[in-house]
Amino acid sequence: MIVELFYRRQALILGTLSMIGLLVFWQIAVDAGLINPFFISTPSQVWTEFLVQFEDGQVAANVGATLYCFVWSMGLATVVGIVLGMLAGWFRDVESALEPFIWFKYSAPTVAFYPLFIAWLGYGTPTIIAIAFLFALTPIYANTLSGIKNIDRDLAKAARSFGAKPLDIFLQVALPGSVPVMMAGLRLGVGRALTGVVVAELFGANAGLGYAITYYGQLMQTTKMMVSIVIVILLGVILTQILSFLESKTDSWRVDSGR
Amino acid sequence: MAQIEIRDLGIDYRKPKSNEVFSAVDNVELSIEKGEFVTIVGSSGCGKSTLLMAVAGLVNLSRGSIKIDGKQVTGPGPDRAVVFQEASLLPWRSVRGNVKFGLEMQRWNGGDLNERAMQMIRLVGLSRFSDYHPHQLSGGMRQRVNIARALAVDPDVLLMDEPFGALDAQTREIMGTELLRIWERHKKTALFVTHDIDEAIFLADKIVVMGRNPGHIKEVIKVDLPRPRDEAILDSDDFHSLRKRLRAHLAEDMSSMQLVKEVA
Ligand SMILES: Nc1ncnc2c1ncn2[C@@H]1O[C@H](COP(=O)(O)OP(=O)(O)OP(=O)(O)O)[C@@H](O)[C@H]1O
Ligand SMILES: [Mg+2]
Numbered sequence: 032m033i034v035e036l037f038y039r040r041q042a043l044i045l046g047t048l049s050m051i052g053l054l055v056f057w058q059i060a061v062d063a064g065l066i067n068p069f070f071i072s073t074p075s076q077v078w079t080e081f082l083v084q085f086e087d088g089q090v091a092a093n094v095g096a097t098l099y100c101f102v103w104s105m106g107l108a109t110v111v112g113i114v115l116g117m118l119a120g121w122f123r124d125v126e127s128a129l130e131p132f133i134w135f136k137y138s139a140p141t142v143a144f145y146p147l148f149i150a151w152l153g154y155g156t157p158t159i160i161a162i163a164f165l166f167a168l169t170p171i172y173a174n175t176l177s178g179i180k181n182i183d184r185d186l187a188k189a190a191r192s193f194g195a196k197p198l199d200i201f202l203q204v205a206l207p208g209s210v211p212v213m214m215a216g217l218r219l220g221v222g223r224a225l226t227g228v229v230v231a232e233l234f235g236a237n238a239g240l241g242y243a244i245t246y247y248g249q250l251m252q253t254t255k256m257m258v259s260i261v262i263v264i265l266l267g268v269i270l271t272q273i274l275s276f277l278e279s280k281t282d283s284w285r286v287d288s289g290r
Numbered sequence: 291m292a293q294i295e296i297r298d299l300g301i302d303y304r305k306p307k308s309n310e311v312f313s314a315v316d317n318v319e320l321s322i323e324k325g326e327f328v329t330i331v332g333s334s335g336c337g338k339s340t341l342l343m344a345v346a347g348l349v350n351l352s353r354g355s356i357k358i359d360g361k362q363v364t365g366p367g368p369d370r371a372v373v374f375q376e377a378s379l380l381p382w383r384s385v386r387g388n389v390k391f392g393l394e395m396q397r398w399n400g401g402d403l404n405e406r407a408m409q410m411i412r413l414v415g416l417s418r419f420s421d422y423h424p425h426q427l428s429g430g431m432r433q434r435v436n437i438a439r440a441l442a443v444d445p446d447v448l449l450m451d452e453p454f455g456a457l458d459a460q461t462r463e464i465m466g467t468e469l470l471r472i473w474e475r476h477k478k479t480a481l482f483v484t485h486d487i488d489e490a491i492f493l494a495d496k497i498v499v500m501g502r503n504p505g506h507i508k509e510v511i512k513v514d515l516p517r518p519r520d521e522a523i524l525d526s527d528d529f530h531s532l533r534k535r536l537r538a539h540l541a542e543d544m545s546s547m548q549l550v551k552e553v554a
Pocket of ligand 1: 333336338339
């Protein structure tokens, strides 16, 4: 029975084991004097420091500030990306009109706009939200666009044969058919929004996980810095997992259809 | 006057990546009576689907006209319903949801949609599967849903494009028999495209034999086998002679195809 359980949860168990292995290796390597803890700290020190920062409210404050920017940027990117993506996927002219911006966005690194946003919006939250918004926008827009555009022609024809109007075809065929692709876009967007927030916080903020990372980094306090890095990683994993879960909920009709 | 009147019909398509135009179907004249079951046979690419889609109002006519009950066909209408070769069901909807789909699109207001859908699902023998999704059904079951969806809107004319094309011979036979059972009860006019000679004879009051280059009608064969029919007629002498006649037609077409290949 244990063997059976192992096979069912194989990926999860193996993933966890390799993570634990890494932590153990990290700890042992530092304890044995192979690596200078100054560069990387140790798991036990990070844990102790985490408890300290948790007690004095730093963790809550930083996570709160980062999540605030994350929610705003992700929310805006979701609304704007999905609306524009749907319009561009349905109307060829809208797609053509938006195309240069997308190329622009693909080829120029978003961070390059950072000084521009500082000039427009000043240091702090609005700029962070704007940068993260741009980070997250592209995959959400692009996936929505391709989902709507790659509508199943046979289904559209079948709908037309029953007298469906264009709006019916959009709402009943194109839209439900693109939900899984849109969800995949949102999952990518979540990771990128978080990256965007943290990167922007590295450059200029007075709160947040990215801010804490630069702050302690500049003071060369590796352990304190590692706490925020680990929290960012965990946050990213948790948020992406939530989206993956939602994704699997929405495309249950698709998962085993092709097999 | 016949229910469906096709006069001097021609449909041109543009060849891909060029401005050249070719006729997929030309000079088609055909009359179909109300309640008649008409099958269309012909070699692959001879324009069977094109003809059917024209009657469905899903392709534009280049020449001629199609009239149903005296009214010119200009697009899809509630008097017709199509059963496509690929089941073309919405994968995110259940069987019941799919059967309701046509009704929803037509803004059907003849009572409770669920009730109506369930009635049709019972008719095709899928009551136990009404909450299943298409990917949980076999090919044959999907085609039953496809048929139920078309029947649900209560069309005068049922247009079927090789609905059993993807099924094995045995399932095909069963589905054919069942389709006749349903048709005999509701007496809809039916246009049924098939590759299968036996199927074409078994179902038909009248077989339309099409030829290629461009698609045209070679012959219309009356089938006077008694109804209701069952598998037993497959062994009758009349059936055999019809089968022979159709085989000869199709063989002729195949050899002309060979010729085209050799010339090219
Ligand atoms: N949308 C289209 N655009 C251009 N050419 C087309 C289009 N649809 C069909 N054709 C061409 O028209 C001809 C007739 O096609 P059609 O699908 O009607 O044949 P068919 O008799 O149904 O063949 P099959 O038995 O293989 O289904 C073919 O040469 C095909 O390439
Ligand atoms: Mg065809």
